[in-house]
Amino acid sequence: MTTTTGNPVGEEHVSRSPLSRLQHLLHAQATIGPAVVLLIAIVVFALLSDRFLQPGNISLVLQQVAVVGTLAVGQTIVILTAGIDLSCGAIMVLTSIVMAKISAETGLPGVPALVLGFLVGTVCGLLNGLLVTRLKLPPFIVTLGTLNVFFALNLWYSHSATIRGTDMPRLLLWTGETFTIGGTRVTYGSVIMVLLVAAMAFVLKNTAWGRHVYATGDDPEASRLSGIRTARVLFSVYAAAGAVYALAAWILIGRIASASPQAGQFENLDSITAVVIGGTSLFGGRGAIVGSLIGALIVGVFRNGLALAGVDVLWQTFAVGVLIIAAVSIDQWIRKVKP
């Protein structure tokens, strides 16, 4: 029997190259990359256009980002479990139509209309969760299916007609109202988004549920053997995401001052874009909510800044595409980190 002192389990202290050190830094703090990109973008666009940093413009960017940023919170927790939610935009639109139409037609006051909206969003999320955990179908297929189902229900219920803001209780439109800080008009919808991001970031970082969300996405089998009820975690994630999309629906109504069955159809891909650019891995288990907010802001700032610089819309879209591919390449590189 050899001596047991000086256990040789891992004793290497290799000196690392600067590139490898960067890889380790990004590995430990996935949000640093997107934050640096956002800062550089803001500086560059501010130099390109005087109008970029004006209060009115900042306000505009925040308003444009609020809906996608909120959806991205739900999308992030789903993607952290190695899932994906293509139905988020459809859930949001369906929820906004139900809230708006019922209150417009029956005179239902704002608070019960909102509660109803949260119920609709959560039930839609529960359905996704049920299909993913009980039928064990891939989330991509489940949400591709429910995307169509929810969107069809939305067209059926709304008769493809837009509900005007003037027919709704004022509470539903409140998210579009503004207050002023330092000359910048801020919508309550943007504030709700920021508070939601903070709350979800807290929950993910500081509760056992948050840890289990990461662990389930990271290695479902290991999580199960560790005693985590992974099916329950997945189920709760899809349901919570549904509730978050209902919040996005409220912000959407305020943003466009109406409820349109055609609004927000492509927000599903935009929310995935925000999550991915924000440094959350599509393979699950890695990422952060704050990153997704930064991701949404990067897209918003790029589109706005390029527009102010007089760049054609098609090149804005081109730039977003390049960002997505760059973000995923960096994620792949970070994942290959060596001990």
Next chain:
Amino acid sequence: MTEPILQARGLVKRYGRVTALAGADLDLLPGEILAVIGDNGAGKSSLIKALCGAVVPDEGEILLDGIPVSFSTPVDARTAGIETVHQSLAVAPSLDIAANLFLGRELRRKGVLGSVLRMLDRNGMREEAKKQLDALGIMTIQNPGQAVETLSGGQRQAVAVARAAAFGSRVVIMDEPTAALGVRESRAVLDLVLQVRERGLPVILISHNMPHVFEVADRVHIQRLGRRKAVVDPKSISMSDAVAIMTGAMEVPEEAA
């Protein structure tokens, strides 16, 4: 003779027409390392899975301290004090060492922060993790806040062993803990196995590696065709004889049994 801490009596497990366990017995004595060896398909894995609650046997009973127990999930076995180190390295790579040690049984902060906000006691868990790693002599892992995927295979295995040793109050089961490791790392993990025994915890060690088995085991349980073929003393039998019994090439000699 001392009373076994963990016993299996006549365990049967069938998968369709395949009988994985055909009335298997097992006795684990307090403070010993019992190695379980057997050819592929001898029912080692099924036996271990039954003991750690991963599968429910069709027949037979499991006794802990002489009292019949039934485990329908791994959590049941853990609650009873039986911890398992799985072959598949059941750790979540992107979480840190402390988070992995406490995965599935996180500690909450005291007071309102824990009960209402459900906040985790990060510092408490990190300190406890460091204590556990130190106690097992895994000093080289300095930082319990390090992500597990930045560790080598041996270090990851050490984390898994530390978790089992930290929470196993009755029995620690290790399924092929050295299978995926190099020579030096295997050595370190075997030392960990011995240290777990020194703490007074009995260990069931499943391994294909005969030199490892003969080095650390107090007794060797030879599994064959779904049953316990023999229990031998590694000091009084040669490795080749044990393999011969395992493969059915030799009957059990009287003096070794």
